[in-house]
Amino acid sequence: MNVPPRNPKARWCESCRHGEFTGLPVSGCVTGDWGLASPASIRVARFIVRRRWMPRISEEMTMHKTEIFRPAIDLIGGDVLLRGNAASEGASRWHVVRDLEQAEALAWQADDSVDVVWNDLREQQTANIVFEGEGEVWDYWETSLSPRFDAYLSERGWSGLCDDVVGDLYYICCNKHSDSGHRLWDEMLEVYRAGGWPCGWGGGEYPDGRLAAFLPTPRE
Structure with missing residues (x-):
């Protein structure tokens, strides 16, 4: 430099x-x-x-680097992350799931019981998310921000979802920062802003079909 x-x-x-x-x-x-x-x-x-x-x-x-992750930071700053939402503007576009076990099955199953393997789809959508200084950005996320999200989720009873949620938020922010244009990550951000968890894809091979979203019962 x-x-x-x-x-x-x-x-x-x-x-x-x-x-x-x-x-x-x-x-x-x-x-x-x-x-x-x-x-x-x-x-x-x-x-x-x-x-x-x-x-x-x-x-x-x-x-x-903090500004790169502003969309994720705002979720915990506003106490929105996995807060739950009885209704959402985007709910009509999503396959809404209210049961956590069903949501986990959609997210983690890798067999013929799901239209699209969720982990595989997300991995495919990380392609072309490349920008200058990516290594330093990753280090900053891992050392400074990831522990904050882990603590936030664990304190609210969502420790079992930490790996998925923290990984999603990293790529959501990097996708916006790099202008990669993967609309899946933008739509996943809308689910998180609605207090939910993107947990799968159904109704056809991506981009056909729609996003599955776990929307927990709103907490007081």
Whole structure:
């Protein structure tokens, strides 16, 4: 990552284009060829760059990654996730399931009893969800956000659905961020916003048919 020079008198290193701070014992790049620079000069310059820029860069990157997951964060911020909904605008488009065991069967069965194997369909729909910095985004999700969703669901009695829900929310947000255009993830987000859980696909091979949605009894 190129760090813009903070000092207006700073120059750019011609070899690697990293910022170069003037006023040090020598002119040189903190990552490039220091020429006659002494080890002490190198340590001083590196310290200055880290101290001045890294906290700011880290904060900006964290804010950016947080915004990628804003649709998911809003679900727990508004206490909507798996809250339940007696009626929803999207319910007419979905095959609504009210029984959890039936919903789990639709979601996890992988035999001829279901029109479409739900796990397989979701895996297929992750194709082309690719964007710059995906590895860092995944690490941020796993270390900073995923534990929050696990705790939220467990506290409300939904620990058995944690893996499915957390995985769904990751790809829902990444699909929106990357503009991949997979409408399945957008429709799944609508189910989550309605307080439900997308649990399968029926009525035909995707994209024919419709989404199955578990809508639990609304909690007080």
